[in-house]
Amino acid sequence: MAPSLLVVTVTYNSSSAIGSFLSSLATAVSSPFSTIIVDNASADVEATRAIVSATDARLIALDENGGYGAGITAGIDAFGPSPDYILVVNPDVHFAEHSIDTLLEIAEQYPDAGSVGPRILDPDDTVYPSARNLPSLRTGIGHAVFSRAWPNNPWTRRYRRSDSTGDTLRDAGWLSGACLLVRSEAYNEIGGFDPSFFMYFEDVDLGARLGRAGWRNLYAPQASVVHTGAHSTSQNAGAMERVHHESAYRFLSRKYTGWYLAPLRLAIRFALAVRVWWRSR
Structure with a gap:
């Protein structure tokens, strides 16, 4: 029997992106799944509601914007019974055909994988470094100081991983929350996203805590998605x-x-x- 899957995305004035997201999602997974869209108090929530109402997805409109991780948590809590896997994904992502099927297959092959992330492409088809090492003080400072003026500096290369564009399944310190398949058992064990991170680093923190709990973060470039941009x-x-x-x-x-x-x-x-x-x- 196919594993159960819950897809959760968080919108913030994202009505222009959600239609394409839902269309590509339908071709990315062949087994039954559920979709919850959490709106973080957007001005265009009614436009989003109109688009979602024509699909099988469920919209949850929040009165306050508590941030990305809190929005994901609200969607998971609203679903009720724990699925086998949760796909955490941004609404401005476009899925390649059967990309989620591939992530699920890899997760099933590696039961110690707490999370599995695809290759993430920018709109110009360049590979975004979505599978990185955990930031240390040395690499963090070097990356922060030199990344713009000297993009290929050794600290940035170490943080982003020089093999981020490779084709090999590998472990990572953390995987981008733009598109991330998480095993519910692992997610629940560590308590999910930390709501104190309003935006950014909630995925770094999640990957770090999964690693400390003994779970692997697997980068799976066999599956790919396009992230059209930091829309919200x-x-x-x-x-x-x-x-x-x-x-x-x-x-x-x-x-x-x-x-x-x-x-x-x-x-x-x-x-x-x-x-x-x-x-x-």
């Missing part, structure tokens, strides 16, 4: 830049705990604040 976040780029760096600090400060590391945490906060100022000036 681009609507307020300045604010999202600040949120991104706040989430980065939250993740790193939790990694480097202890009273004796207080000066280090202060230095990280200062460096990230300077980077926000520099990028948004």
Whole structure:
């Protein structure tokens, strides 16, 4: 019997993308599945509702925007019985035919895989580095300081993984939440997404906690999707830049705990604040 699957996406003023998302989803998986769309208090929720009403998907309209991870949690909680797998995905993703079938097949082949992520392509068909190492202090600082002026610097290469564009199934520290198949057993064991991450780094944190619990994060380039762009976040780029760096600090400060590391945490906060100022000036 085919494993049960719940697809959950979170929309925020995404009515222009949701129709294409649902159309490609129908060709990506051949076995029965359920779809829940959680709207994070969008201005265009009625337009989204009209599109969704013509499909088998279910729309949950929230009164407040609690962030991406909280929206995913609301969708999972509303579903009720735990499925075998949960596909966490952005609404501006376009699926290749049978791509989800491939992810499910790989997850079934590797029962120790807590998450499985596909190859993610940008609209110009370049491969987005969606399977990365967990950020450390050294790679994080090097990537933050040099990634724009010197894109091929060694710290960015180490963080993004030089083999991110390869064709081989491999382990990763974390996988992009733009499209991520999660085993419900593993997801429930670690408590799901941490709602304190409003946006960004919720997928890094999830991958880190899955790894600490003994689960693998598998990058599966045999399946591919196209991520058409940061649709909702681009609507307020300045604010999202600040949120991104706040989430980065939250993740790193939790990694480097202890009273004796207080000066280090202060230095990280200062460096990230300077980077926000520099990028948004």
